[in-house]
Amino acid sequence: MPTSPSTTEANQKDSKLVCVFCASRDSPDQAYNEAANSLGRELAKAGYGLVYGGGSCGLMGRVARSVHENNGDVLGITPHALTSIEGATGIGRTLLVDSMHDRKSMMNDYAMAFIALPGGFGTLEELLEITTWSMLSIHSKPVIVLNTNGYYNALRDLTKNAVKAGFIHGDNSEIIVYCDTPQEAVAAITKYSTPKNRYDLNWTSPQPM
Amino acid sequence: MPTSPSTTEANQKDSKLVCVFCASRDSPDQAYNEAANSLGRELAKAGYGLVYGGGSCGLMGRVARSVHENNGDVLGITPHALTSIEGATGIGRTLLVDSMHDRKSMMNDYAMAFIALPGGFGTLEELLEITTWSMLSIHSKPVIVLNTNGYYNALRDLTKNAVKAGFIHGDNSEIIVYCDTPQEAVAAITKYSTPKNRYDLNWTSPQPM
Numbered sequence A, B: 001m002p003t004s005p006s007t008t009e010a011n012q013k014d015s016k017l018v019c020v021f022c023a024s025r026d027s028p029d030q031a032y033n034e035a036a037n038s039l040g041r042e043l044a045k046a047g048y049g050l051v052y053g054g055g056s057c058g059l060m061g062r063v064a065r066s067v068h069e070n071n072g073d074v075l076g077i078t079p080h081a082l083t084s085i086e087g088a089t090g091i092g093r094t095l096l097v098d099s100m101h102d103r104k105s106m107m108n109d110y111a112m113a114f115i116a117l118p119g120g121f122g123t124l125e126e127l128l129e130i131t132t133w134s135m136l137s138i139h140s141k142p143v144i145v146l147n148t149n150g151y152y153n154a155l156r157d158l159t160k161n162a163v164k165a166g167f168i169h170g171d172n173s174e175i176i177v178y179c180d181t182p183q184e185a186v187a188a189i190t191k192y193s194t195p196k197n198r199y200d201l202n203w204t205s206p207q208p209m
């Protein structure tokens, strides 16, 4: 049953929510599915809750169920239009919003850190958006990749090329931290240090995103 | 001088605007800089105008100047907060908006096609966002990568991995068309055929993005 927690109520409960981006499908390769199960367990064991795009399918559903089963708080934020394909079945609390933009903006508000597991175009876009927002000083939160099977090595290569080509400067290439295991990914949350030489911008608009 | 064209006025002029994503810095590798100059020229020669993130710096500035010098229409859409780093110097018409989201939403409204040149995290995010929006049936417009120096080969590899891992399905992996030269990229606009098996979603909200 979708609920609309007031901001105060939400802030009280959500002080340690981690936002996870990942596929809304399972993989034929069990390594990815197991990484999702394991990440959820490790997050809950370390006292973190989950804020995510909602739904019960695929890797997203696995992370959510695993956090929930290990007594972690779960908040799913889903646009109405996506409930037909991602499954609206609530795991923990579900918040229905109108747009993709509202979803992302709220996930950013609630999260204290971001972890990306393997996924498709949507997952990659979410990861890069939150990386760009860090580069632009919209947030200073940890951005962590769970690099199961070296899935994101190609992104690392692309980043190296971009530095060489002069398109990513200073320590911005270090915004994303790559971890091999769920344990390392969760430990990276507290170890993370935000790169120092990002743009220092003044977002006077109430809605920078 | 920033202008705010009325929607009617804009629609009349902007029927053939192509949205270009790329770096707001020049590269030490002239191949990238020349690809930007050349793309602008080829777009204008083929009768296209440009809608872009605004500014006069780097590859973005090159594309805009090149379209403008070849008598193409140029519309830049820039958030206030970014004018300090990307340069607000108008090439053609400039539209100042409040947020990154307004910028992207308007670029999508004005564009009939999207071309990504090499760039950093921001460029990659824009490319993947527009790819995801196509996957979700928010638009059906051409999404083209100008793959100078094989810059985006790593993204192609990541996409192949994602298909193999089961995270990108059907013909969604064909949403992005890779081209080696500016001429091919411009020709790809009319040759493009939208993949048939994307999600068929109902975006009843006025603001799906």
Ligand SMILES: [Mg+2]
Binding pocket: A125, A129, B125, B129
């Ligand atoms: Mg985005």
